[in-house]
Amino acid sequence: MTISKFTRRAVVGLIAAAGIAAPAAAAEVDFSGKTIEWVIPFSETGGSAKWANFFAPLLSEELPGNPTVVVKFMPGAGSTKGANWFQEQEHEDGTLLFGSSGSTQFPYLLGDPRVRYEYNDWNAVMASGTGGVAYLNAEDGAKFDGSANALKDTDFIYGSQGATRLDLVPLLAWEMLGMNVEPVFGIKGRGDGRLMFERGEANIDYQTSSGYLKGSADMVEAGTAVPMMTWGALDADGNIVRDPTFPEIATFKEVCEATDGCETSGEAWDAWKAFFISGFPVQKLAFLPAGTPQDVIDTYTAAFEAVRSRPDFPEISSKRVGKYDVFVGEGAQTALGTATNVPDEAKAFVVTWLKEAYGVELK
Incomplete structure (x- = not known):
């Protein structure tokens, strides 16, 4: 198929x-x-x-x-x-x-x-x-220009529930962007990953929409976090479009298209999109x-x-x-x-x- x-x-x-x-x-x-x-x-x-x-x-x-x-x-x-x-x-x-x-x-x-x-x-x-929103700390967020080009030399730490969990969507996306993201596996929920970010133990994070609205959005408002991208949403033709909850934030597809070496076609993209559809x-x-x-x-x-x-x-x-x-x-x-x-x-x-x-x- x-x-x-x-x-x-x-x-x-x-x-x-x-x-x-x-x-x-x-x-x-x-x-x-x-x-x-x-x-x-x-x-x-x-x-x-x-x-x-x-x-x-x-x-x-x-x-x-x-x-x-x-x-x-x-x-x-x-x-x-x-x-x-x-x-x-x-x-x-x-x-x-x-x-x-x-x-x-x-x-x-x-x-x-x-x-x-x-x-x-x-x-x-x-x-x-x-939906889901990935975000950076203030220091690294200042380098973000809509592409991941200026982030490829940064070492990122991410609190993860596990590689076979929903976290594989952001982990694969970041790898496709050429970013160096080291997951710390074993947290019990995405809220625990947000707490790691808040304590400075992680410098990149992602939350599903409900978690972002109730917790991460406050950090963005305070200037301690910078939105990087959403995973997007599907339109009636199966195309990835902007998330209706966060229409002001670019999708991973947009960031990928703006990043050197990232492709929105091929095996990696097809796999990422399939698991995005299954998971979101x-x-x-x-x-x-x-x-x-x-x-x-x-x-x-x-x-x-x-x-x-x-x-x-x-x-x-x-x-x-x-x-x-x-x-x-x-x-x-x-x-x-x-x-x-x-x-x-x-x-x-x-x-x-x-x-x-x-x-x-x-x-």
Whole structure:
């Protein structure tokens, strides 16, 4: 499968998914007096935490009985610890929800031996896209002129969850730009990477949109961080365009085109774009466990549909998680299919690159 065919399929699937109506909630499902536990397999400082904490009170308002929705955190092994735990859970009373992200999807796609979870066993009830922003410290940001040419002699330190996580998107992008970025692996969430940057232990960082809006944007305003680029967004034809949440920041594609030696075609670009598509347009998903009855699935689907249909949702979501599509029900399942499929040639390129760049063996 070529990258262009994959891109078209991804875009068509997402557009089709967005138009699927949610079923009505089953009248007999009632969560009165109950507590919903929404488990996030990252630390409480990252973008997934901010995403879940944004949706949790809105979900509480729309579920029948208005249960309390509590976000809990289970960080470890770049999210595979929590995902492996969720794989073992079965439906009891509809009070367990799990949230994954691209850092959960990528190890699954790449055959990471630590993965013991299977997405096809889970019930996706909501999916949402996001973006990402890479930024520099003030000293190095002063050298940035829209290209990476003046940054190629700088030694950068980056706090990373792991090379097989969502971090492979920025790591591969920086390598394609000819930059020397040394990752410090093992942080529990992207928020921990931001803390390293704030303490001066790292001089380059990237955050998904929710993490950037709630934390990194303040550093930019204070002058201690300088935006470098976003990963961009996809238009209806599968082209990378500027992120609607950050239209004033150039995309990686633009920076690459302005940088000597960086190419927006070829194997590296095709692999980067494939994993970008898998990791960002459908970046975060909410799941019910295996065995959940259809009436409970329908109830959650209707609740998330009511959330995204609120008249004030575009305004409040743009400030907290960014301006991105939200998919529910069958739309979420279709979006999941896009998020968990990349062309074989893109996988092969990334597996080879991970071994050569970081000594990561996946077999």
